[in-house]
Amino acid sequence: MQPRALIVDDEAPAREELRYLLQEIGPVVGDRLVQVVGEATNGEEALVLLRSLGYDLVLLDIRMPGLSGLEVARELATLPHRPQVIFTTAYPDHAVDAFDLAAADYLVKPFDAGRLRRAVERALSAGGERAGGEGAEPSQPSAEPARAAAGRVPTRSPESAELVRIPVQHDGRTVLVARDAIVYAAASRGYSALKLADETVLVSFSLNELERRLQGHFFRVHRSYLVNLRHVRELVPDFRGSLVLVMNDRQRSRVEVSRRHARELRQRLGI
Known part of the structure; x- marks a missing residue:
């Protein structure tokens, strides 16, 4: 079964860009194509959709009219099937709060298809499991060669x-x-x-x-x-x-x- 995704953002160009990038990344874990089967312009709309259909993945903006993305993510804990959450935002200052809510990833706009692909693969591979136990260092994304070289100081x-x-x-x-x-x-x-x-x-x-x-x-x-x-x-x-x-x-x-x-x-x- 192909993973079903919901895009939540109050700006239409941002939603269109995410649709395009998801098409660009092609098949992900297990050669599956992510299917965007819903869009919401605010947190209230998102919760209605999430309660009516079992989504596997939510691409969630943070600053929106009405409910924020963080408030939506808190509500997901009440769902029978909790989807994986990737926050997509222009503001990096909510990242710590986002990871406290067990987000799969936190992407700061603008980001490219490669970065989104890594986030989606991490989210779908998690399958609801959270990496590490108490006191363990969470898993890190695969570093590009340039990043790896930069780390060898x-x-x-x-x-x-x-x-x-x-x-x-x-x-x-x-x-x-x-x-x-x-x-x-x-x-x-x-x-x-x-x-x-x-x-x-x-x-x-x-x-x-x-x-x-x-x-x-x-x-x-x-x-x-x-x-x-x-x-x-x-x-x-x-x-x-x-x-x-x-x-x-x-x-x-x-x-x-x-x-x-x-x-x-x-x-x-x-x-």
Whole structure:
């Protein structure tokens, strides 16, 4: 059976572009063609369609009149057959919320057929299963050769390391985030979330790639967390006898330290 898709976007050109890109990618997992069998212009229309037909995939915009895409995704948990969700939006700032809702992927416009194909294949392969257990680093998308080469960053001198910037897409612009502005990085599904002093932004690098790029005073305290040691405020033992770091961002974020990394962390901090 061919997977059935619903496109939800309040802008007609965006819906047309998604239809075109889905035709461009051709057969996906198991040589199946994605069939677009519904379109909705807002969240309310989307829920009516989703409750009347079993869709396999929803391509969902976030900012729409009425219900937002995030609100629609929350409602999907009540459906007998929950479709996989790929968010398609011009705004990267909702990505962390999107992945909290178990989205298969989060695409920031504009994106091409290749990027959409990877997202669709990941969604259809998931089949409702969520990668990894508690404390596991979520699966990362297959990197293109250029991305893989970019991730192989040689060891830098302290001087050159200070020049490292991480590109972040924001409102159609590329913002370069300074290395020391990053409080910590957390693995997200197919991405990494960078926690800054006042906000969280999403980047397309895996945590392993970020670890190679940042180096220096960044330390992998957990398979899902990379911490800037200059931003550690407190070390607090938890009830299991492990450690939790309290960071010096505005929210005083807490980051779990795995037991196998605790001893080396204490050594790095000189305690």
